[in-house]
Amino acid sequence: MELGAVVVVPARDEAQTLGLAARESQRSRYSSRVPILGNDVLHSWMDLVRKLGVGSLWLTSCSSDEGLPCSELAGLARQGLDRLLVIKLKSYAEMDLADLVRFHCESRNPVTEAQDARGHLGVWLLDHLALHAAGERYKVSCTSPGSGRLPYQFRGYAKRILSARERQELVGDALTKACAMRPVGTEIRKQVWVGEGVKLAASVRVIGPTYIGDRAVVRAGATIGPFASVEHDCVVDCGTTVERATVLPDTYLAPGLLIRHQLVDGGYLEDLRWGAVADLHPAALGSRIQGSESRRRPFRETDVFSEADSASALDFARSSTASRSWLQVKL
Amino acid sequence: MKASGETILPFPCSSRSGGRGALRKDLLRSLRASASPVIVDFSHCGILNQDDVDLLLECVAQVAGRDTQVLFVAGSRVNRVLLEVTRISSLVPVFNSVEEALAYPQTAIASNAEDLRPSQSQNQSQNSGARK
Numbered sequence: 210m211e212l213g214a215v216v217v218v219p220a221r222d223e224a225q226t227l228g229l230a231a232r233e234s235q236r237s238r239y240s241s242r243v244p245i246l247g248n249d250v251l252h253s254w255m256d257l258v259r260k261l262g263v264g265s266l267w268l269t270s271c272s273s274d275e276g277l278p279c280s281e282l283a284g285l286a287r288q289g290l291d292r293l294l295v296i297k298l299k300s301y302a303e304m305d306l307a308d309l310v311r312f313h314c315e316s317r318n319p320v321t322e323a324q325d326a327r328g329h330l331g332v333w334l335l336d337h338l339a340l341h342a343a344g345e346r347y348k349v350s351c352t353s354p355g356s357g358r359l360p361y362q363f364r365g366y367a368k369r370i371l372s373a374r375e376r377q378e379l380v381g382d383a384l385t386k387a388c389a390m391r392p393v394g395t396e397i398r399k400q401v402w403v404g405e406g407v408k409l410a411a412s413v414r415v416i417g418p419t420y421i422g423d424r425a426v427v428r429a430g431a432t433i434g435p436f437a438s439v440e441h442d443c444v445v446d447c448g449t450t451v452e453r454a455t456v457l458p459d460t461y462l463a464p465g466l467l468i469r470h471q472l473v474d475g476g477y478l479e480d481l482r483w484g485a486v487a488d489l490h491p492a493a494l495g496s497r498i499q500g501s502e503s504r505r506r507p508f509r510e511t512d513v514f515s516e517a518d519s520a521s522a523l524d525f526a527r528s529s530t531a532s533r534s535w536l537q538v539k540l
Numbered sequence: 541m542k543a544s545g546e547t548i549l550p551f552p553c554s555s556r557s558g559g560r561g562a563l564r565k566d567l568l569r570s571l572r573a574s575a576s577p578v579i580v581d582f583s584h585c586g587i588l589n590q591d592d593v594d595l596l597l598e599c600v601a602q603v604a605g606r607d608t609q610v611l612f613v614a615g616s617r618v619n620r621v622l623l624e625v626t627r628i629s630s631l632v633p634v635f636n637s638v639e640e641a642l643a644y645p646q647t648a649i650a651s652n653a654e655d656l657r658p659s660q661s662q663n664q665s666q667n668s669g670a671r672k
Contacts, residue, residue: 487625
Protein backbone atom coordinates (compact mmCIF):
# COMPACT_ATOMS: atom_id res chain seq x y z
CA MET A 210 0.00 0.00 0.00
CA GLU A 211 1.33 3.41 -0.91
CA LEU A 212 1.97 5.75 1.96
CA GLY A 213 2.15 9.51 1.62
CA ALA A 214 3.09 12.16 4.12
CA VAL A 215 1.94 15.72 4.71
CA VAL A 216 3.49 18.18 7.12
CA VAL A 217 1.17 21.02 8.08
CA VAL A 218 3.09 24.09 9.16
CA PRO A 219 1.30 26.67 11.34
CA ALA A 220 0.16 29.50 9.05
CA ARG A 221 2.23 32.12 10.85
CA ASP A 222 5.34 30.14 9.87
CA GLU A 223 4.24 29.67 6.28
CA ALA A 224 6.07 32.66 4.85
CA GLN A 225 9.32 31.43 6.31
CA THR A 226 8.78 27.84 5.23
CA LEU A 227 7.87 28.76 1.70
CA GLY A 228 10.84 31.09 1.39
CA LEU A 229 8.87 34.32 1.47
CA ALA A 230 10.19 37.43 3.17
CA ALA A 231 8.91 37.45 6.73
CA ARG A 232 8.26 40.85 8.23
CA GLU A 233 9.17 41.47 11.87
CA SER A 234 5.52 41.62 12.83
CA GLN A 235 4.81 38.25 11.25
CA ARG A 236 7.61 36.48 12.99
CA SER A 237 6.56 34.07 15.67
CA ARG A 238 8.66 33.62 18.78
CA TYR A 239 7.41 30.11 19.38
CA SER A 240 7.57 29.10 15.78
CA SER A 241 8.52 25.52 15.19
CA ARG A 242 10.56 26.89 12.26
CA VAL A 243 12.86 29.08 14.34
CA PRO A 244 16.03 27.06 14.92
CA ILE A 245 16.50 25.28 18.24
CA LEU A 246 20.24 24.90 18.93
CA GLY A 247 20.66 25.24 15.18
CA ASN A 248 18.17 22.44 14.51
CA ASP A 249 15.09 22.69 12.34
CA VAL A 250 12.19 20.74 13.85
CA LEU A 251 10.65 20.31 10.40
CA HIS A 252 13.82 18.55 9.36
CA SER A 253 13.71 16.20 12.32
CA TRP A 254 10.20 15.14 11.24
CA MET A 255 11.35 14.83 7.64
CA ASP A 256 14.14 12.51 8.78
CA LEU A 257 11.62 10.31 10.59
CA VAL A 258 9.42 10.18 7.48
CA ARG A 259 12.47 9.33 5.35
CA LYS A 260 13.31 6.41 7.66
CA LEU A 261 9.80 5.13 7.00
CA GLY A 262 10.74 4.75 3.35
CA VAL A 263 8.52 7.57 2.07
CA GLY A 264 10.20 9.23 -0.91
CA SER A 265 8.54 12.62 -0.76
CA LEU A 266 6.19 14.64 1.36
CA TRP A 267 3.86 17.58 0.96
CA LEU A 268 4.22 20.78 2.91
CA THR A 269 1.18 22.93 3.51
CA SER A 270 -0.15 25.29 6.13
CA CYS A 271 -3.15 26.03 8.28
CA SER A 272 -3.70 28.23 11.29
CA SER A 273 -3.02 26.66 14.66
CA ASP A 274 -6.70 26.54 15.67
CA GLU A 275 -7.90 25.39 12.26
CA GLY A 276 -8.60 21.73 11.53
CA LEU A 277 -6.66 19.86 8.91
CA PRO A 278 -7.32 20.65 5.25
CA CYS A 279 -9.36 17.48 4.78
CA SER A 280 -10.69 18.14 1.29
CA GLU A 281 -7.18 18.71 -0.01
CA LEU A 282 -5.96 15.60 1.77
CA ALA A 283 -8.75 13.72 0.01
CA GLY A 284 -7.36 15.16 -3.23
CA LEU A 285 -4.05 13.51 -2.45
CA ALA A 286 -5.85 10.21 -1.89
CA ARG A 287 -7.38 10.51 -5.34
CA GLN A 288 -3.84 10.67 -6.73
CA GLY A 289 -3.40 7.06 -5.65
CA LEU A 290 -2.29 7.19 -2.04
CA ASP A 291 -3.76 4.51 0.18
CA ARG A 292 -2.61 5.87 3.48
CA LEU A 293 -1.55 9.29 4.59
CA LEU A 294 0.64 10.32 7.49
CA VAL A 295 -0.25 13.85 8.59
CA ILE A 296 2.04 15.79 10.92
CA LYS A 297 0.95 19.15 12.29
CA LEU A 298 4.17 20.91 13.19
CA LYS A 299 3.62 21.86 16.80
CA SER A 300 5.90 19.49 18.65
CA TYR A 301 9.25 17.76 18.60
CA ALA A 302 8.82 14.02 19.15
CA GLU A 303 11.22 11.13 18.80
CA MET A 304 8.60 8.85 17.37
CA ASP A 305 9.05 5.50 15.70
CA LEU A 306 6.68 6.08 12.81
CA ALA A 307 6.99 2.45 11.70
CA ASP A 308 5.53 1.46 15.06
CA LEU A 309 2.68 3.92 14.51
CA VAL A 310 1.96 2.37 11.09
CA ARG A 311 2.09 -1.13 12.62
CA PHE A 312 -0.35 -0.09 15.35
CA HIS A 313 -2.64 1.52 12.76
CA CYS A 314 -2.74 -1.68 10.69
CA GLU A 315 -3.38 -3.90 13.68
CA SER A 316 -6.12 -1.71 15.17
CA ARG A 317 -7.83 -1.35 11.75
CA ASN A 318 -9.06 2.13 12.50
CA PRO A 319 -9.62 4.47 9.57
CA VAL A 320 -7.81 7.15 11.59
CA THR A 321 -5.12 6.72 14.22
CA GLU A 322 -3.96 9.67 16.25
CA ALA A 323 -0.73 9.72 18.23
CA GLN A 324 -0.97 10.92 21.81
CA ASP A 325 1.24 11.08 24.82
CA ALA A 326 0.42 11.63 28.49
CA ARG A 327 -0.27 15.31 27.77
CA GLY A 328 -2.65 14.63 24.87
CA HIS A 329 -2.52 15.19 21.11
CA LEU A 330 0.85 15.34 19.42
CA GLY A 331 -0.46 16.52 16.06
CA VAL A 332 0.32 13.24 14.26
CA TRP A 333 -2.35 11.23 12.43
CA LEU A 334 -2.43 8.26 10.12
CA LEU A 335 -5.42 8.23 7.78
CA ASP A 336 -6.65 5.35 5.63
CA HIS A 337 -7.99 5.94 2.15
CA LEU A 338 -11.49 5.29 3.54
CA ALA A 339 -11.14 8.18 5.99
CA LEU A 340 -9.66 10.36 3.25
CA HIS A 341 -12.50 9.64 0.80
CA ALA A 342 -15.08 10.23 3.51
CA ALA A 343 -13.43 13.53 4.33
CA GLY A 344 -13.60 14.52 0.68
CA GLU A 345 -17.31 13.82 0.52
CA ARG A 346 -18.11 15.62 3.76
CA TYR A 347 -16.15 18.72 2.80
CA LYS A 348 -16.12 20.68 6.03
CA VAL A 349 -16.20 17.83 8.48
CA SER A 350 -12.84 17.38 10.16
CA CYS A 351 -11.25 14.13 9.07
CA THR A 352 -9.46 13.92 12.40
CA SER A 353 -12.26 14.93 14.74
CA PRO A 354 -12.50 12.59 17.74
CA GLY A 355 -14.58 9.62 16.73
CA SER A 356 -16.17 7.01 18.91
CA GLY A 357 -14.22 3.85 19.39
CA ARG A 358 -11.01 5.14 17.85
CA LEU A 359 -8.00 3.78 19.65
CA PRO A 360 -5.22 6.37 19.86
CA TYR A 361 -1.58 5.43 19.50
CA GLN A 362 0.01 6.00 22.91
CA PHE A 363 3.49 7.41 22.45
CA ARG A 364 5.78 6.92 25.43
CA GLY A 365 9.01 8.33 24.07
CA TYR A 366 10.41 11.84 24.27
CA ALA A 367 8.06 14.57 23.08
CA LYS A 368 7.96 18.30 23.69
CA ARG A 369 5.40 20.80 22.43
CA ILE A 370 6.91 23.97 21.05
CA LEU A 371 4.03 26.29 21.70
CA SER A 372 5.55 28.58 24.31
CA ALA A 373 8.89 30.14 25.18
CA ARG A 374 9.06 28.02 28.32
CA GLU A 375 8.55 24.74 26.42
CA ARG A 376 11.15 25.82 23.94
CA GLN A 377 13.64 26.50 26.73
CA GLU A 378 12.87 23.09 28.26
CA LEU A 379 13.72 21.43 24.94
CA VAL A 380 16.96 23.44 24.80
CA GLY A 381 17.88 22.21 28.29
CA ASP A 382 17.05 18.60 27.43
CA ALA A 383 19.08 18.71 24.21
CA LEU A 384 22.07 20.33 25.93
CA THR A 385 22.10 17.68 28.64
CA LYS A 386 21.45 14.82 26.20
CA ALA A 387 18.10 14.05 27.81
CA CYS A 388 16.69 13.72 24.28
CA ALA A 389 18.14 12.76 20.91
CA MET A 390 18.39 16.34 19.60
CA ARG A 391 21.95 17.61 19.53
CA PRO A 392 23.22 21.15 19.00
CA VAL A 393 24.46 21.80 15.46
CA GLY A 394 28.11 22.66 15.88
CA THR A 395 31.36 21.47 17.34
CA GLU A 396 31.60 20.43 20.97
CA ILE A 397 34.71 22.44 21.87
CA ARG A 398 34.64 21.17 25.42
CA LYS A 399 32.24 19.20 27.57
CA GLN A 400 28.67 20.42 26.90
CA VAL A 401 29.80 23.55 25.04
CA TRP A 402 28.82 23.62 21.36
CA VAL A 403 29.89 26.32 18.94
CA GLY A 404 28.76 26.83 15.34
CA GLU A 405 30.79 27.94 12.33
CA GLY A 406 32.36 31.40 12.17
CA VAL A 407 31.70 32.25 15.81
CA LYS A 408 33.77 35.10 17.24
CA LEU A 409 34.44 34.92 20.96
CA ALA A 410 36.54 37.59 22.66
CA ALA A 411 39.37 36.25 24.80
CA SER A 412 37.71 37.35 28.05
CA VAL A 413 34.36 35.70 27.32
CA ARG A 414 33.24 33.08 29.86
CA VAL A 415 31.36 30.17 28.37
CA ILE A 416 29.76 27.89 30.96
CA GLY A 417 28.33 24.60 29.79
CA PRO A 418 25.89 23.32 28.92
CA THR A 419 25.66 26.02 26.28
CA TYR A 420 25.24 26.55 22.54
CA ILE A 421 26.50 29.46 20.44
CA GLY A 422 25.23 29.37 16.85
CA ASP A 423 26.88 30.12 13.52
CA ARG A 424 28.49 33.53 13.03
CA ALA A 425 27.51 34.75 16.51
CA VAL A 426 29.74 37.44 17.99
CA VAL A 427 30.31 37.53 21.75
CA ARG A 428 32.26 40.56 22.94
CA ALA A 429 34.66 41.10 25.82
CA GLY A 430 33.58 40.27 29.34
CA ALA A 431 30.35 38.56 28.35
CA THR A 432 29.19 35.36 30.04
CA ILE A 433 27.24 32.73 28.12
CA GLY A 434 25.66 29.88 30.04
CA PRO A 435 24.85 27.69 31.71
CA PHE A 436 21.79 26.48 29.78
CA ALA A 437 22.08 29.27 27.24
CA SER A 438 21.28 29.12 23.56
CA VAL A 439 22.53 31.96 21.39
CA GLU A 440 21.29 31.19 17.89
CA HIS A 441 22.98 32.16 14.63
CA ASP A 442 24.06 35.70 13.67
CA CYS A 443 23.55 37.21 17.14
CA VAL A 444 25.77 39.83 18.74
CA VAL A 445 26.16 39.79 22.53
CA ASP A 446 27.87 43.00 23.55
CA CYS A 447 30.49 43.57 26.26
CA GLY A 448 29.76 42.33 29.76
CA THR A 449 26.31 40.92 29.04
CA THR A 450 25.31 37.65 30.69
CA VAL A 451 23.02 35.12 29.00
CA GLU A 452 22.04 32.41 31.44
CA ARG A 453 19.22 29.82 31.24
CA ALA A 454 17.94 31.82 28.32
CA THR A 455 17.52 31.76 24.56
CA VAL A 456 18.57 34.48 22.14
CA LEU A 457 16.89 33.94 18.78
CA PRO A 458 18.69 34.57 15.48
CA ASP A 459 19.82 38.03 14.35
CA THR A 460 19.47 39.63 17.77
CA TYR A 461 21.72 42.35 19.16
CA LEU A 462 22.07 42.61 22.95
CA ALA A 463 23.46 45.84 24.41
CA PRO A 464 26.41 45.90 26.84
CA GLY A 465 26.10 45.00 30.51
CA LEU A 466 22.75 43.22 30.45
CA LEU A 467 21.58 40.26 32.48
CA ILE A 468 19.43 37.93 30.38
CA ARG A 469 18.33 35.21 32.75
CA HIS A 470 15.29 32.90 32.36
CA GLN A 471 14.25 34.86 29.31
CA LEU A 472 13.77 34.56 25.59
CA VAL A 473 14.95 37.45 23.43
CA ASP A 474 14.11 37.95 19.79
CA GLY A 475 15.35 41.27 18.43
CA GLY A 476 13.73 43.90 20.62
CA TYR A 477 11.22 41.45 22.09
CA LEU A 478 11.89 39.93 25.50
CA GLU A 479 9.73 37.39 27.31
CA ASP A 480 10.38 36.48 30.91
CA LEU A 481 9.90 32.74 31.39
CA ARG A 482 9.09 32.98 35.11
CA TRP A 483 6.59 35.82 35.13
CA GLY A 484 5.40 35.62 31.54
CA ALA A 485 5.96 39.38 31.24
CA VAL A 486 6.80 40.68 27.79
CA ALA A 487 9.02 43.75 27.45
CA ASP A 488 10.03 45.86 24.49
CA LEU A 489 13.78 46.42 24.57
CA HIS A 490 13.77 49.06 21.83
CA PRO A 491 12.82 52.18 23.87
CA ALA A 492 15.66 51.58 26.32
CA ALA A 493 18.03 50.58 23.48
CA LEU A 494 18.78 47.29 25.20
CA GLY A 495 18.23 45.00 22.23
CA SER A 496 17.29 45.07 18.59
CA ARG A 497 17.07 43.10 15.37
CA ILE A 498 20.31 43.13 13.41
CA GLN A 499 19.40 44.75 10.12
CA GLY A 500 20.67 43.34 6.87
CA SER A 501 21.33 39.94 8.34
CA GLU A 502 18.51 38.39 6.31
CA SER A 503 20.94 38.19 3.39
CA ARG A 504 23.54 36.47 5.57
CA ARG A 505 21.00 34.06 6.94
CA ARG A 506 21.47 30.53 5.70
CA PRO A 507 18.22 29.40 4.18
CA PHE A 508 16.58 26.35 5.68
CA ARG A 509 17.90 23.31 3.98
CA GLU A 510 14.60 22.01 2.67
CA THR A 511 14.45 24.95 0.28
CA ASP A 512 17.44 23.35 -1.44
CA VAL A 513 15.38 20.31 -2.34
CA PHE A 514 12.47 22.22 -3.86
CA SER A 515 13.13 21.56 -7.52
CA GLU A 516 11.32 23.54 -10.20
CA ALA A 517 9.45 20.40 -11.16
CA ASP A 518 8.32 19.96 -7.58
CA SER A 519 7.11 23.53 -7.47
CA ALA A 520 5.27 23.08 -10.75
CA SER A 521 3.52 19.94 -9.55
CA ALA A 522 2.76 21.68 -6.29
CA LEU A 523 1.16 24.52 -8.20
CA ASP A 524 -0.84 22.07 -10.33
CA PHE A 525 -2.05 20.39 -7.21
CA ALA A 526 -2.88 23.70 -5.56
CA ARG A 527 -4.86 24.77 -8.65
CA SER A 528 -6.72 21.49 -8.71
CA SER A 529 -7.59 21.73 -5.04
CA THR A 530 -10.46 23.83 -3.81
CA ALA A 531 -8.50 25.82 -1.27
CA SER A 532 -6.13 28.68 -1.88
CA ARG A 533 -3.42 27.47 0.48
CA SER A 534 0.08 26.72 -0.80
CA TRP A 535 1.38 23.21 -1.24
CA LEU A 536 4.94 22.18 -1.90
CA GLN A 537 6.26 18.71 -2.60
CA VAL A 538 9.63 17.90 -1.07
CA LYS A 539 11.79 14.99 -2.23
CA LEU A 540 13.32 13.19 0.72
CA MET B 541 6.44 63.89 50.11
CA LYS B 542 7.41 62.38 53.46
CA ALA B 543 5.99 59.28 55.09
CA SER B 544 7.24 58.12 58.47
CA GLY B 545 10.84 59.17 57.81
CA GLU B 546 11.03 58.08 54.18
CA THR B 547 10.96 60.54 51.30
CA ILE B 548 8.79 59.56 48.36
CA LEU B 549 9.79 61.17 45.08
CA PRO B 550 7.90 60.88 41.81
CA PHE B 551 10.10 59.88 38.91
CA PRO B 552 10.04 62.28 35.98
CA CYS B 553 9.60 59.70 33.25
CA SER B 554 10.44 60.94 29.80
CA SER B 555 7.04 59.99 28.40
CA ARG B 556 5.75 63.07 30.29
CA SER B 557 7.55 65.95 28.68
CA GLY B 558 6.19 68.85 30.81
CA GLY B 559 8.80 70.22 33.24
CA ARG B 560 10.89 67.09 33.15
CA GLY B 561 14.19 68.94 33.42
CA ALA B 562 13.16 70.70 36.63
CA LEU B 563 11.74 67.50 38.14
CA ARG B 564 14.93 65.68 37.26
CA LYS B 565 17.05 68.30 39.06
CA ASP B 566 14.71 68.17 42.07
CA LEU B 567 15.00 64.39 42.19
CA LEU B 568 18.78 64.35 42.08
CA ARG B 569 19.04 67.22 44.59
CA SER B 570 16.72 65.43 46.99
CA LEU B 571 18.76 62.26 46.70
CA ARG B 572 21.96 64.18 47.43
CA ALA B 573 20.46 65.99 50.42
CA SER B 574 18.36 63.27 52.02
CA ALA B 575 19.67 61.32 54.97
CA SER B 576 16.54 59.19 55.27
CA PRO B 577 15.55 56.41 52.85
CA VAL B 578 14.27 57.71 49.51
CA ILE B 579 11.56 55.95 47.54
CA VAL B 580 11.63 56.78 43.84
CA ASP B 581 8.22 56.01 42.40
CA PHE B 582 7.94 55.38 38.68
CA SER B 583 4.83 53.21 38.86
CA HIS B 584 2.96 55.91 36.90
CA CYS B 585 5.42 55.64 33.99
CA GLY B 586 4.69 53.54 30.97
CA ILE B 587 7.61 51.57 29.56
CA LEU B 588 11.00 52.90 30.60
CA ASN B 589 13.12 54.24 27.78
CA GLN B 590 16.84 54.91 27.46
CA ASP B 591 16.64 58.33 29.18
CA ASP B 592 14.68 56.82 32.06
CA VAL B 593 17.23 54.05 32.55
CA ASP B 594 20.04 56.64 32.48
CA LEU B 595 18.29 58.74 35.11
CA LEU B 596 17.69 55.70 37.34
CA LEU B 597 21.41 54.93 37.15
CA GLU B 598 22.13 58.56 38.06
CA CYS B 599 19.88 58.12 41.10
CA VAL B 600 21.89 55.08 42.14
CA ALA B 601 25.13 57.02 41.62
CA GLN B 602 23.88 59.92 43.79
CA VAL B 603 23.55 57.72 46.87
CA ALA B 604 26.53 55.48 46.20
CA GLY B 605 28.99 55.47 49.08
CA ARG B 606 26.53 57.22 51.41
CA ASP B 607 24.24 55.85 54.09
CA THR B 608 21.13 57.01 52.24
CA GLN B 609 19.06 54.11 51.02
CA VAL B 610 17.19 54.40 47.75
CA LEU B 611 14.22 52.18 46.88
CA PHE B 612 12.47 51.94 43.51
CA VAL B 613 8.78 51.39 42.94
CA ALA B 614 8.48 49.89 39.46
CA GLY B 615 4.74 49.37 39.33
CA SER B 616 4.57 46.97 36.43
CA ARG B 617 6.19 43.61 35.80
CA VAL B 618 7.53 44.90 32.51
CA ASN B 619 9.48 47.62 34.30
CA ARG B 620 10.70 45.10 36.87
CA VAL B 621 11.96 42.91 34.03
CA LEU B 622 13.76 45.89 32.49
CA LEU B 623 15.37 46.70 35.85
CA GLU B 624 16.55 43.11 36.13
CA VAL B 625 17.88 43.08 32.58
CA THR B 626 19.82 46.29 33.21
CA ARG B 627 21.02 44.87 36.57
CA ILE B 628 19.62 47.90 38.39
CA SER B 629 17.58 45.56 40.59
CA SER B 630 20.81 44.05 41.89
CA LEU B 631 21.85 47.52 43.12
CA VAL B 632 18.57 48.84 44.47
CA PRO B 633 15.58 47.05 46.06
CA VAL B 634 12.59 47.18 43.70
CA PHE B 635 8.94 47.01 44.77
CA ASN B 636 5.56 46.81 43.12
CA SER B 637 3.95 49.56 45.21
CA VAL B 638 4.83 52.43 47.54
CA GLU B 639 3.17 50.49 50.39
CA GLU B 640 5.54 47.56 49.87
CA ALA B 641 8.50 49.92 49.76
CA LEU B 642 7.38 51.66 52.96
CA ALA B 643 7.21 48.30 54.71
CA TYR B 644 10.72 47.38 53.55
CA PRO B 645 12.94 49.32 56.03
CA GLN B 646 11.00 47.87 58.96
CA THR B 647 11.34 44.42 57.45
CA ALA B 648 15.02 45.02 56.94
CA ILE B 649 15.48 46.20 60.51
CA ALA B 650 13.51 43.23 61.81
CA SER B 651 15.47 40.77 59.71
CA ASN B 652 18.72 42.42 60.78
CA ALA B 653 17.66 41.93 64.39
CA GLU B 654 16.83 38.30 63.60
CA ASP B 655 20.22 37.91 61.99
CA LEU B 656 21.92 39.39 65.03
CA ARG B 657 20.23 37.10 67.56
CA PRO B 658 21.86 33.81 66.56
CA SER B 659 25.22 35.50 66.17
CA GLN B 660 24.86 36.98 69.67
CA SER B 661 23.91 33.61 71.10
CA GLN B 662 26.77 32.07 69.14
CA ASN B 663 29.10 34.63 70.66
CA GLN B 664 27.77 33.82 74.12
CA SER B 665 28.27 30.09 73.63
CA GLN B 666 31.71 30.73 72.18
CA ASN B 667 32.51 32.92 75.17
CA SER B 668 31.22 30.33 77.63
CA GLY B 669 33.16 27.66 75.74
CA ALA B 670 36.26 29.82 76.02
CA ARG B 671 35.63 30.20 79.75
CA LYS B 672 35.44 26.43 80.15
